[in-house]
Amino acid sequence: MAGPASTALTGGVDPDDGLRAVVALREYADRLEDEHVERAIRQGWSWARIAEALNVTRQAVHKKHGPRLRAAGIDTGRSRNV
Amino acid sequence: MFERFSPAARILAVCAIDIAAADGAATVEAEHLLLALTRQAEDPTTHGLTLETEDATTRALNTLGITETAVRAALDSEFADALQAVGVTATRSPSRRGRSRPKWGQSAKLALERTLQVTVDRGHKRIDTRHLLLALSHAEAGVVPRVLRTLDVSASDIDAALR
Numbered sequence: 001m002a003g004p005a006s007t008a009l010t011g012g013v014d015p016d017d018g019l020r021a022v023v024a025l026r027e028y029a030d031r032l033e034d035e036h037v038e039r040a041i042r043q044g045w046s047w048a049r050i051a052e053a054l055n056v057t058r059q060a061v062h063k064k065h066g067p068r069l070r071a072a073g074i075d076t077g078r079s080r081n082v
Numbered sequence: 083m084f085e086r087f088s089p090a091a092r093i094l095a096v097c098a099i100d101i102a103a104a105d106g107a108a109t110v111e112a113e114h115l116l117l118a119l120t121r122q123a124e125d126p127t128t129h130g131l132t133l134e135t136e137d138a139t140t141r142a143l144n145t146l147g148i149t150e151t152a153v154r155a156a157l158d159s160e161f162a163d164a165l166q167a168v169g170v171t172a173t174r175s176p177s178r179r180g181r182s183r184p185k186w187g188q189s190a191k192l193a194l195e196r197t198l199q200v201t202v203d204r205g206h207k208r209i210d211t212r213h214l215l216l217a218l219s220h221a222e223a224g225v226v227p228r229v230l231r232t233l234d235v236s237a238s239d240i241d242a243a244l245r
Binding site for chain 1: 228
């Protein structure tokens with residue numbers, strides 16, 4: 001779905017378009033994170049492994065995604081012991 | 083500030099939170115306020131809109147063709163265009179679940195501040211949905227002005243439609 005990012009970073013792009021793109025990319029990255037964390041949990045990944053993959057602490061990833069996934073009825077395994 | 087809101091404007095704020103939550107947004111943004119305005123205008127009976135001021139907002143939105151469907155379509159194309167501008171091809175994936183409690187985002191906070199300013203400038207006491215629509219049209223950057231441009235609606239169009 002996602003294509004390669006431009007390497008000519010600001011090349012010719014108007015600030016209104018460029019700054020808007022920054023916000024859209026953040027939103028897009030957040031959505032990607034949500035989807036892939038859910039996918040990983042469904043495939044039985046541990047929070048520790050997901051945290052390592054995302055380069056954040058286990059506490060951070062669990063705090064961010066644990067409640068949402070549990071609310072969606074997804075078994076998050078050992079999450080309660082984190 | 084919310085204590086100065088008309089009943090419909092209060093319901094609108096709650097509606098914006100609901101829309102943001104249902105869309106899976108982490109924060110309530112100005113575009114959710116715009117969507118809430120369109121939803122209220124399209125289904126006035128469920129939102130208890132009986133005041134003349136709210137009628138004016140509904141009429142203006144209808145006149146300008148600002149419907150929820152039109153705004154959502156414009157939001158989707160604006161998002162894709164925004165990423166395309168920096169060489170990323172992606173669409174906004176529809177969220178499969180809502181978030182329980184999105185917080186007020188900066189663009190919505192700014193819109194609410196501007197709403198108060200519009201109300202004060204016009205010498206009105208009560209903040210109603212007309213003021214909010216005007217305030218949204220005053221945004222200088224961000225999603226809402228870009229979406230309004232996509233819809234081919236200018237701030238002066240909105241101002242004229244409300245008169």
